[in-house]
Amino acid sequence: MKDQLLAHLRKFTTAPFLFVGSGLSRRYLGADTWEGLLRRFATETRQSYDYYRASAGGDLPRIATEISKHFHDVWWNDPRYKQSRVAYSAQCVSIDSALKIEIANYISRQSGGVALRGELADEIAALKSAVVDGIITTNWDTFLEEVFPEFRRFVGQDELLFAPQQGVGEIYKIHGCVTRPTSIVLTAADYQLFNERNVYLAAKLLTVFVEHPIIFLGYSLSDRNVAQVLRGIGRCLTSANIGELRDRLIFVTWKPEVSTPEIVNSNLVILDGFSIPILEVRTPSLLPVFECLGELRRVFPARILRRLKEQIYALVKENDPKGRLYVIDIDDPRPSSDVEVVFGVGAISAMKDVGYRGITRDDLIFSLLEETSIFDSRRVVTEALPRLLKQNSYLPIFRYLKLGGFIKNGDVETDAKLDGRVLEYARSDLKRLVPATGYRKRAAGLLGKYQTFEEVASHAPVIDVLRCATAFPEGAFSLESLRAFLLSNRSLIRDTDYVKLVCVYDWLCNSGRAATAQGTRAA
DSSP states (O other), X not given: OHHHHHHHHTTSSSOOEEEEOHHHXXXXXXXXXXXXXXXXXXXXXXXXXXXXXXXXXXXHHHHHHHHHXXXXXXXXHOGGGHHHHHHHGGGOOSTTHHHHHHHHHHHHHHHTTOOOOXXXXXHHHHHHTOOOSEEEEOOOSSHHHHHSTTSEEEEHHHHHHHSOOOSSSEEEETTOBTTBGGGOOOSHHHHHHHHHTHHHHHHHHHHHHHHSOEEXXXXXXXXHHHHHHHHHHHHTSOTTXXXXXXXXEEEEEEOTTOSSOEEEEEEEEEETTEEEEEEEEEESOSHHHHHHHHTOXXXXXXXXXXXXXXXXXXHHHHOOOTTOEEEEETTOOSOOTTOEEEEESSOOGGGGGGOGGGOOHHHHHHHHHHTOOOSOHHHIIIIIHHHHHHHOSOOOOHHHHHHTTOEETTEEOTTOOOOHHHHXXXXXXXXXXXOXXXXXXXXXXXXXXXXXXXXXXXXXXXXXXXXXXXXXXXXXXOHHHHHHHHHHTGGGTTSHHHHHHHHHHHHHHHSSOOSOOTTOOOO
C-alpha cells in the first residue's frame, strides 16, 4: 500500500493538502463526538438531551441552538460559572456565546491532558515529518497547530476570505477555533451563515483542490462537512471539467478489522448526480500513511516556500519597501511578519547594516525565545527600540539592554545616552504587565489550585494561562517551563497577552532585578 500510495502522490507536482476531521481529535485527544459534546452540556440545563433531540428533530445544529438558549441562563446565574463570567463576559455577544465559551474551555482542558504512548505516539511523530503544503480542517481544537507549529493559521471564513494566503504552510480552520470561541460553527444560525457564504469559500478552496492531491483524515465518506464543502466546489465546476478532481481525492479510513492496508477505487456523489472517482485507503493503522507522506521530497520546506511567495507577492503588489528592508538567511525560522525580506544564498553579512530600521517586535520576540544573536544589541537599543516603543506598549527590551552592556547591577547605565522612551521602559517593573482585576482574581484561584506556572500550563486552557499568568508572583515561574510554553504557543504571537507574557520572561531573565531565577537560562 505504501509503495502504491507513494507512486500515486509522486505523479503530482505539488505536495498534498490534508483535510482533517474530528476522527483525528478523537483518536489522539480522546475528544467527544459532536453529539457526545452536546449530551455533556445538556446535563448542565434543566432538560435532558433526549428532550432537545426530540425538539430539534434530531438535527445536531438545531439541538445545539436549543441547548444554548437554556445554557445561557445557567451560565449567567449559576455560581459554578462565576470565575468564567469574570474572565469571558465581555466575549458574550449573543445567546449562544456562553455555550461556545464553555465548549472551548472544555476542549482546551481535555486537549492538554492527553499523554500518548505506543502506536499513537509513533503516528504523531510520523505526522510531524509529513511533507504537506497545508491543512483544511473543521476541528476546533489546536492539535494541528501543535503538530505543525510553523504553519500560519486562518480561523473562520472571514480570515480565509479576506486575509492574503499563499497556499503553502497554512492551516485553514473553516469552522472556527477554541482560541476564539465566538468563531465556532455550532448552532443552526452558524451553519446557515456558513452555507450562505459557502460559494465564496468554495471558490477560495477550488484552487487548492485542482492543484493538490487532497488527503482526507478523520472523516467518513458520508460526513456532512465533507459533502458540504465538495458540493460548494462542485457548483463551481461543470460536468465537463469536474474530471479535474479525478485522482486528487484520497480518503483514509481507519479500519481496525483490516489485516493489511489496501487501496480501493470508489466513487463519491457530491451534487445532483455528479460523482468523483476517489481512492480509499483502508488501514488498521495510520502510521504507514504518515510514513508515506514523510518520504515525499521537495527542495524547500513549506515554511520557506510560504515566505518566498509572501514576500515576492508583497514586493510586486506594493513596489515600495518603505524603509522596511532587512536581510535574513533563507532558512531563518521566524515569521517574516511585515518585513519585506530579501532572500539570499551565500554571504550576506555585507548587507546587514541596512536593516535595523526594519526590525519588528516579532523579530525581537523570536530572537529572545530561540536565543539567537543575529542582531547587534547596541544597535537594536539605539536604532530599533525608540521606533518600536512608539508603536508598541509591550516589548521585550531587557535582553538587548543586557547584551548591549546598558544594564549594570540591575540598573540602567546612568551615563548611557538612551532615548527617553527606552530609559523609561527600562526602569519599569512587572506591575505594568498585570491584567485587569477580574483576571487577577482568576490567577489567584489557579495558583491556589495548581501552585506553580508549570502546573497551571499543564492543566488549564491556554487562553486562561495567557490571560492570568502575568498576575502570578515571580516565585511561581520556572523559566524553562515558561519558555517552553511560549515556544509551543508562538502561533499566538499576535495576542497581546502572549506578548505580555513574553515580556515577563524577558524581565525575569535579563533585567537583573528578579527576586528569583528558577531555571534561568544564559542570555
